Amino acid sequence: MHSQFVTHLESALDGTRFPPGAVYTMHKDRPLWTRYDLAAVRAAVSPAEIARRPPTLWRYRELLPLPAEVEPVTLGEGFTPLLPAPRLAKQLGLRHLFIKDESQLPGGSFKSRGMSVAVSMAKHAGLRRLAAPTAGNAGGALAMYAARAGLEAFVFMPEDTPIVNQMEAFLHGARVYLVNGLINDCGKLVRAGIDPMGWFDVSTLKEPYRLEGKKTMGLELAEQFGWELPEVILYPTGGGTGLIGMWKAFAELRELGWLRSDRLPRLISCQSEGCAPIVRAHQQQHRFAEPFANAQTIASGLRVPVAVGDFLMLDAIAASGGSAVAGRESAIVPWMRRVAATEGISLCPESAICFDVLDQLVQTGQITADERVVVFNTGAAQKYIECVPLDLPRLDRHRPLDELWATLQQSAAAPAP
Numbered sequence: 001m002h003s004q005f006v007t008h009l010e011s012a013l014d015g016t017r018f019p020p021g022a023v024y025t026m027h028k029d030r031p032l033w034t035r036y037d038l039a040a041v042r043a044a045v046s047p048a049e050i051a052r053r054p055p056t057l058w059r060y061r062e063l064l065p066l067p068a069e070v071e072p073v074t075l076g077e078g079f080t081p082l083l084p085a086p087r088l089a090k091q092l093g094l095r096h097l098f099i100k101d102e103s104q105l106p107g108g109s110f111k112s113r114g115m116s117v118a119v120s121m122a123k124h125a126g127l128r129r130l131a132a133p134t135a136g137n138a139g140g141a142l143a144m145y146a147a148r149a150g151l152e153a154f155v156f157m158p159e160d161t162p163i164v165n166q167m168e169a170f171l172h173g174a175r176v177y178l179v180n181g182l183i184n185d186c187g188k189l190v191r192a193g194i195d196p197m198g199w200f201d202v203s204t205l206k207e208p209y210r211l212e213g214k215k216t217m218g219l220e221l222a223e224q225f226g227w228e229l230p231e232v233i234l235y236p237t238g239g240g241t242g243l244i245g246m247w248k249a250f251a252e253l254r255e256l257g258w259l260r261s262d263r264l265p266r267l268i269s270c271q272s273e274g275c276a277p278i279v280r281a282h283q284q285q286h287r288f289a290e291p292f293a294n295a296q297t298i299a300s301g302l303r304v305p306v307a308v309g310d311f312l313m314l315d316a317i318a319a320s321g322g323s324a325v326a327g328r329e330s331a332i333v334p335w336m337r338r339v340a341a342t343e344g345i346s347l348c349p350e351s352a353i354c355f356d357v358l359d360q361l362v363q364t365g366q367i368t369a370d371e372r373v374v375v376f377n378t379g380a381a382q383k384y385i386e387c388v389p390l391d392l393p394r395l396d397r398h399r400p401l402d403e404l405w406a407t408l409q410q411s412a413a414a415p416a417p
Contacts (some may be wrong), residue, residue, distance in 0.1 A: 004063050005036045005044070009208055012312055020065075023125050023200070023206055026415050030314050031205040031309055033248070034065050034212055038255050047227055047258050055079035057113055057216040063252060065212055068182030073120040073149040075106040077113055078216060082224040082374070085343045093362050096372040097229070099339075100221060103346055103380035107168065110242060110378045111141035113217065114210030118202050119145035121209045131199040133186030135238060135300045136161050137379055139176070140168030142202060147172045154199055156186035162300055182295060183238075184306050204239035205309040211248070214241045221374065227253075230259050231371035234358055236350035237269040237278055237324075238304035240313040242376065247316035263320045265374075267322035269363070270354040271315060272297035274329050274363060275305060278313055282324035298387045299330055299349035301378065323366070327356035333388055336381055338409050341416065348379035 009018040013030040022034055041062045053059035057078030066072055079101050089097035093413045115138070121362035122130055131154040132142050146153035153174035157165065169176045175309060176284035178396060179186045190201050229250065233244045250264050255334035271279050274297035290311040297303050307313070317324055335352035339345055347355075361367040371382055381388075393411070395404065 001360050003036075003062070003067055005041050005062050006065050007035050007037050009033065010035050014307075023127070023299060025201065025206055028309070029308070031211070031304060031312065032208040034041070034208050036063060036252065038252060044254050050223070055215065057116065057220070060216055060219050063212075063219065064117060064216075066117070066124060067191075070120070070124050073145050073191065074116055074124055075144065076111065077105050077116050078106050078221055082221065083343070084369075085345070088246060088342050091342070092359060094367075094371075094373055095369055096230075098372070098374045099343070099345055100217065100374055100376045102217070102376060102378050103343060103348065107141050107144050108136065108383050109137035109141065110214070110217065110376070111137040112144075114138075114213040114241060114245075115145040115202075117171070117213030118207060118210040119149050119151065120210040122200060122202065122207075123151060123238055124148045127200045129154070129197070129199040130202050131156070131190045131193065131197070132156070132202045134161070134169075135166035135183045137301060137383070138204070139160055139174070140172070143169040143172035143174035143176075146174065151409060152199075154190075154193075154197070154327050156189050158300075158303075160180055162236050162384050162386055164385060165300075169382075183304055184291075197387065204241050204307070205244075205312075211241050211245045214245035215249040215252075216245075217242060217376070218246030219253070220252055221246070222250070222259065225372075226260070227258055229263070229265050230374045231263075231265060232268060232322075232367055232371055232373045233265045233377045234268040234270055234354040234373070236299070236354055236376070236378055237271060237313060238302045239307050240269070240278070240309050240352070242378070243267060243269060244309055244316055247320065248409070264320055265319040265322075267317050267324070268354075268357060269317055269324035269338055270333070270357045271324065271326050272299050272329050272353050273326040274300050275303050276324075276326040277305060277307070278310065278317075279324040279326045280330045281310065281314055282317060287314055289314070297349075298332060298384075299353055300384075301348070301350045301354065323361075325357045325360060327353035327360075331356040335386065340381065345377060346381040347377050348381055349384055350379065351375060351377040375414035 159178040275295035
């Protein structure tokens with residue numbers, strides 16, 4: 001049922017242990033960690049051996065819960081590029097800025113990682129029907145991997161979820177429902193349907209294995225930096241699984257002895273001012289976050305007013321010496337265009353918030369010029385067509401060409417919008 005290296009599952013809240021091999025959800029309504037025999041992992045595999053494996057997240061098989069003899073449900077996800085951003089770095093006053101581009105994953109978002117592992121484990125456990133609430137990308141990813149596995153998927157999303165996300169889940173055969181509410185309202189429907197509908201809830205952190213898929217972002221980052229880690233990571237946080245998963249990955253790597261330095265990055269949780277429960281809790285030095293009333297942001301993945309893993313995010317931020325900072329809603333589209341136009345990288349609105357936060361932290365001296373900074377781009381701009389209203393100039397093909405060129409030269413001389 002589980003990898004030979006999994007020793008047990010453990011409550012993230014109170015440390016209660018559970019034997020591997022069963023189907024688990026949560027303990028006292030809080031998440032579970034998957035724990036490994038890291039000494040056995042160290043004896044079984046080395047970083048050099050991992051480097052020779054195919055470039056997917058499954059190269060870290062010993063640190064994932066699926067048994068080695070079981071074929072994963074995969075679409076080739078993982079090992080996304082770590083792209084230097086030198087022109088943007090110079091503009092911001094930095095020397096070492098990188099973008100980890102998760103938009104190049106199947107489905108165009110980081111959600112592929114968690115769903116590949118979660119659906120692999122669900123199929124291995126004999127589950128046949130899966131359900132999840134989604135702010136957008138997770139629903140599409142669940143639909144894709146359920147289709148790949150031959151499983152049923154039910155997806156519940158707010159009715160104003162970006163149309164590309166709606167289409168993606170529909171095209172991949174999921175039963176998709178629009179709900180007049182936010183993601184937490186969708187989550188209530190999923191929970192209520194567990195018994196009457198017989199589905200398994202694969203919501204963020206309500207099963208243990210999406211987290212294990214997400215932690216591979218941290219494993220990849222370490223490998224791509226030559227088994228070192230950058231000084232600062234900025235990550236957009238809604239449900240927060242990526243941030244939590246990476247911190248778990250760094251702890252496992254340090255215990256394995258694979259890191260060339262014990263210094264771990266400062267984690268910066270980035271949220272929109274329109275939905276910032278983690279920022280508020282961090283500022284108030286609370287371990288748990290209060291629900292954020294009237295949550296509104298065009299960065300749909302950040303519109304998560306209450307997260308089951310709130311305390312895990314806040315614990316990781318505190319342990320790393322990091323922070324939680326809100327970016328301006330009005331800066332989202334300008335940063336999407338600025339990053340894309342400067343570095344050629346398609347940036348989702350959630351990650352645009354990270355750049356507004358990065359600019360703030362550089363200006364206040366909380367991030368210094370010599371530090372290596374990684375911003376995670378968790379999705380592709382193309383999935384958020386509603387976010388970028390266009391009013392492009394039109395040309396009359398019957399107009400005399402000399403007039404046309406004069407117009408274009410005048411336009412080209414003006415500052416870019």
